[in-house]
Amino acid sequence: MDILYNILIDPFVQMGSAPDFFLQVLWSGFVAGTLYSLIALGFVLIFKASGVFNFAQGIMVVFAALTLVGLYQAGVPAWIALFLTIGAMFALAWLVERIVLRNLVNQEEIILFMATIGLNYFLIGFGEYVFGGEPKPMIAKELGLPTGSTTFEPFGGIVIIEHLDVAAVIMAIVLVSALAIFFNKTRIGRALRAVADDHQAALSVGISLNQIWVIVWFAAGIVALATGIMWGAKSDVSFALQIVALKALPVLIIGGFTSIPGAIIGGLVIGFGEKLFEIYWGALLGSGVEGWFAYVIALIFLLFRPQGLFGEKIIERI
Amino acid sequence: MNMAVKPADANDGRANAPEVMLDISNISLSFGGVHAIKDVSFNIHKGEIRAIIGPNGAGKTSMLNVINGFYHPQVGEITFKGNTRTQMRPYVAATQGIARTFQNVALFHGMSTLDNIMSGRTLKMHKNFFWQMLRYGPAMQEEVEHRERVEEIIDFLEIQHIRRTPVGRLPYGLQKRVELARALAMEPELLLLDEPMAGMNLEEKEDMSRFILDVNDQFGTTIALIEHDMGVVMDLSTRVVVLDHGEKIADGTPAEVSSDQNVIDAYLGVAH
Ligand SMILES: Nc1ncnc2c1ncn2[C@@H]1O[C@H](COP(=O)(O)OP(=O)(O)O)[C@@H](O)[C@H]1O
Ligand SMILES: [Mg+2]
Numbered sequence: 001m002d003i004l005y006n007i008l009i010d011p012f013v014q015m016g017s018a019p020d021f022f023l024q025v026l027w028s029g030f031v032a033g034t035l036y037s038l039i040a041l042g043f044v045l046i047f048k049a050s051g052v053f054n055f056a057q058g059i060m061v062v063f064a065a066l067t068l069v070g071l072y073q074a075g076v077p078a079w080i081a082l083f084l085t086i087g088a089m090f091a092l093a094w095l096v097e098r099i100v101l102r103n104l105v106n107q108e109e110i111i112l113f114m115a116t117i118g119l120n121y122f123l124i125g126f127g128e129y130v131f132g133g134e135p136k137p138m139i140a141k142e143l144g145l146p147t148g149s150t151t152f153e154p155f156g157g158i159v160i161i162e163h164l165d166v167a168a169v170i171m172a173i174v175l176v177s178a179l180a181i182f183f184n185k186t187r188i189g190r191a192l193r194a195v196a197d198d199h200q201a202a203l204s205v206g207i208s209l210n211q212i213w214v215i216v217w218f219a220a221g222i223v224a225l226a227t228g229i230m231w232g233a234k235s236d237v238s239f240a241l242q243i244v245a246l247k248a249l250p251v252l253i254i255g256g257f258t259s260i261p262g263a264i265i266g267g268l269v270i271g272f273g274e275k276l277f278e279i280y281w282g283a284l285l286g287s288g289v290e291g292w293f294a295y296v297i298a299l300i301f302l303l304f305r306p307q308g309l310f311g312e313k314i315i316e317r318i
Numbered sequence: 319m320n321m322a323v324k325p326a327d328a329n330d331g332r333a334n335a336p337e338v339m340l341d342i343s344n345i346s347l348s349f350g351g352v353h354a355i356k357d358v359s360f361n362i363h364k365g366e367i368r369a370i371i372g373p374n375g376a377g378k379t380s381m382l383n384v385i386n387g388f389y390h391p392q393v394g395e396i397t398f399k400g401n402t403r404t405q406m407r408p409y410v411a412a413t414q415g416i417a418r419t420f421q422n423v424a425l426f427h428g429m430s431t432l433d434n435i436m437s438g439r440t441l442k443m444h445k446n447f448f449w450q451m452l453r454y455g456p457a458m459q460e461e462v463e464h465r466e467r468v469e470e471i472i473d474f475l476e477i478q479h480i481r482r483t484p485v486g487r488l489p490y491g492l493q494k495r496v497e498l499a500r501a502l503a504m505e506p507e508l509l510l511l512d513e514p515m516a517g518m519n520l521e522e523k524e525d526m527s528r529f530i531l532d533v534n535d536q537f538g539t540t541i542a543l544i545e546h547d548m549g550v551v552m553d554l555s556t557r558v559v560v561l562d563h564g565e566k567i568a569d570g571t572p573a574e575v576s577s578d579q580n581v582i583d584a585y586l587g588v589a590h
Contacts, residue, residue, distance in 0.1 A: 187443050193439050194426045201424035204386060205504060206412030206441040 003284075011280035020157025024050055025279050026272065031165040033271020034172035039227050039244065040251040040263035041179060042220035047257045048196040049216040050101065052112040056120040058245025060221060062270030063123045064089055066236040069139055070131040078142035089221030095215045105209070124239065133239065138232035140164065145233060168230040175226055179219060188215060196258065250298035256308030265309060270294045336363040338397075339508060339540050340385065345394035347380055354380040355391065356564040358423035362508070367534050367541045369555035369572070371548075373584060376561040378544045379421055382510045386411040386418050397508070413441055419497045421513050421544075427486040431496050434485055435471060438503025439464045471502050475529060485531070491522040495529075502533065509533065509541045515550060523550065530554060548576070560584070 015022045039061070046054045067088050071081035100115050141147060146163035152158075179207035194202040195212050203209065228237065231244050251270050255262025274293040282289040301308065340362040347355040354548055355377045362368045370378050383389040387406030395402050398414055406416075417438070426434050443460060472478055475495055480488060485496055494514055499552065501509055514530070515523045527550055533539050545551050551558060552572045560568040562584040568575045575581050 187440065190429075190433060190437055191440060193428060193433075197426035197428055198424045200388065200408075201420065202437075203388070203408035204412065204418050204420075205438050205500065206409060206423075207437070208409050238523065 006284055007091050007281070008061075014280060016245065018157065019155045020153075020159050023154060024159045025275050027159065027161065027165070029272035029275035030268070031169055031271070032275065033268035034169050034176075035227060035230060035244070035267075036247050036251050037176060037264045037267025038172045038223055040248040040255065040267050041176060041260065042223035042227075043248050043252055044255075044258065044260055044263045045183070045192075045216040045219050045223075047180070049192055049212050050112065051109050051196075052116060053257070054220065055113065055116040057220065057224065057248065058242035059120050059123045059127075059239075060089075060092075060224035061228045061231070061245055062237070062239055062241045063092075063127050064189055064221065064225035065138065065232045066127050066136070067129045068225070069136045069232070069237050072139045072142065073136065078139050081139075083142060085225060086222065089225055090218050093214050093221055096217050100217060101213050102210060123178065128239075135236040135238035135240075138229060138237050140229070140233035143229065147231075152165060164230075164233055168233075171226060171230065175223065179183065179223075180264075182219075183260065188212070192216065247294055250294035252308070253298040253301050254308055256310040259308070259310035262308055262310030273297060275301035329430075339361070339364040339399060340542075341395075342381075342385070343395045343397065343398040345381075345384060345391045345396070347377075347384060347391040353564050355382055355384070355561075356478040357393070358561065358564070358566045359394075360559045360566060360569055362540060362555070364540055365534075365538060366556035367530070367554050369497055369551045369558040370542060370561065371546070371551055371558060371575075372561035372567075375563070378459045378524055378561055379548070382418060382512055382542065382544065384528055385508075385510060386416050391453075412504065415504075415507035416510065417501035417508075418510035419494070419501050419502040419512055419514060423490070423493045423497055425485045425497055425500070428484065430482050430484055431477060431480050431488070431499075432468065432472075432482065434496055435503050436464065438500040439449070439468065441504065441567065468503055471499050474502075474532070475499050476525075477579045491518050494526070498529065502537075502539075505537075507540060509539050511541060511543045511545075513544050513546065515528055516546060516549060523547070527554060533545070552576070566580045 039057070039293055042057050042060075043054060046052060046057070064085060068081055068085040071084055076084065091188065096119065100119065102111075104112055104115055132286070145167050149160050149162045151158055151160050183192055191202065191207045192212055192215075194205070194207055195209060228241065231241055235241070247270065251263060251266040253266075254265030254269055255264070270293075274290045277293050278287075280290040338361045338393065342361065343359050345355055345358050346353070347475070358377075370381060372378055380389060384391050385406065387408040387410065390405040395404055396406055396414070397403075398406075398411075401414075426437060429437070443464060472481060475498065476485075477492065477495055477499065479495075480492060485493060498511070498514065511530070515526050518526065530541065530543065531554060534541055543551075543555060545554075555572055557570060558572050558575045559566060560578070560581050562580075567580040567584060568578040570578070
């Protein structure tokens with residue numbers, strides 16, 4: 001009975017008895033969740049347009065952040081380094097389309113997937129060669145990201161909100177909204193959905209696959225850069241950052257691989273879930289719940305709802 | 319602005335020497351050991367309805383795929399509006415004014431009828447997507463203009479009532495009609511129709527026949543039509559090319575080909 005009490009009742013008693021702390025936990029879950037959503041969105045865009053799971057998305061986060069910091073350390077002013085990095089992400093998108101996708105069009109999906117694994121290792125090698133392998137500090141202050149924190153005192157307790165986290169949330173929301181509007185309301189967005197639905201029909205109305213591919217890879221590159229800056233500002237910029245992108249996999253399994261709203265909600269579910277679980281149920285299971293929680297949730301989804309919350313199959317089952 | 323004066327009519331020779339819009343010259347196409355098309359030549363005149371008929375597996379669909387660039391023939395040339403190429407690319411075909419429908423309906427299943435048809439306007443829209451995203455005036459204006467054009471097509475094909483319906487939910491006959499609407503939204507000069515009436519009941523076939531004639535008549539669109547129903551072919555087409563086992567076995571008016579012994583033999587081999 002003790003164990004049931006510990007699982008079913010005690011966590012909620014704790015939440016109720018220290019509501020300020022509960023708010024603090026929710027906030028940190030929300031911050032992580034928005035960034036997970038962002039990173040998952042990068043995968044979704046590429047998956048919709050080319051049906052390929054981009055294994056290199058994680059390393060793109062590292063590569064973007066490294067380029068930014070590397071340029072700054074080489075003496076380029078921060079803001080110019082940022083624009084040059086955006087340019088580099090465009091160049092990467094263009095090269096991937098030219099060298100990889102264009103030549104592999106009509107190949108099996110598994111071959112495209114293998115190609116992204118190749119791209120992954122190329123970017124690791126190239127990044128290390130150019131910028132070196134040692135961790136670097138993110139140039140957060142130079143880019144105008146806020147430091148410091150504000151303390152609130154709700155329910156007679158305290159909640160500390162880091163300004164950097166507020167900036168991360170705002171940036172994620174702005175970027176996610178912009179991408180969602182872009183892909184829902186514009187001609188390019190309609191074209192992307194058309195390509196995702198039927199390749200040949202899309203070609204027949206004059207949609208250029210090459211153009212769509214460059215656009216989605218560029219969008220994924222921008223997302224990678226934004227994630228790299230924010231996550232890099234919390235820790236350091238190093239190849240370990242790519243692990244963040246691994247969290248996107250469970251997010252995608254929950255949200256469905258082809259759904260933009262799914263990526264957003266999946267990200268938030270994982271963000272809130274892993275923080276709440278770590279704090280309130282973690283002691284029962286040994287610590288480090290945050291590391292594996294997302295994958296267990298993903299497994300449960302795979303067993304009971306493999307298409308995810310918003311996956312394609314639901315729409316087609318009429 | 320005197321619309322009654324048509325200078326072209328003054329040219330007497332014109333009516334006797336129709337303008338060739340598409341010329342297919344010695345096309346051969348094979349997949350590994352399968353010879354889908356063997357040294358086929360024919361042309362399509364501006365303004366005509368050109369039927370392509372033949373038993374299953376004759377190479378009709380492959381021919382349309384060659385014309386709009388899905389398939390690249392090993393031998394031969396394609397001349398469209400005076401430009402000769404050894405192969406088309408789908409994007410080029412679309413920009414040059416070639417639209418098509420598919421034998422197995424190929425719609426964007428997640429989208430509404432309206433969005434499917436709007437996708438046919440892809441090449442007509444020019445405003446920068448950046449402005450579209452900001453819902454900026456001129457870009458919205460452009461969207462509105464295209465919507466008007468699309469609404470005209472919707473009225474023309476009598477599909478107002480399914481405007482907002484996701485196409486996946488539509489019955490087969492209406493899906494074929496939406497596919498035609500999407501192709502028409504491209505305002506094509508050459509329209510390729512791959513069995514637009516397959517699987518339809520008599521009434522639906524009659525509707526579709528009427529639409530095809532009206533498109534040809536009112537918009538002046540040149541049409542290549544693959545069709546199995548000989549009655550429909552006789553009614554609609556100006557000229558007919560007959561394929562069998564990848565080879566051209568006859569070419570002429572509907573009356574000519576239907577009395578051609580090669581054609582009769584080819585069709586006797588197949589239950590119809
Ligand atoms: N993509 C392809 N790969 C291999 N064989 C094909 C392909 N497309 C068509 N064929 C072959 O070409 C021949 C002609 O097919 P098709 O053009 O579809 O005929 P039709 O439309 O007249 O029924 C058939 O033998 C078919 O199997
Ligand atoms: Mg066919």
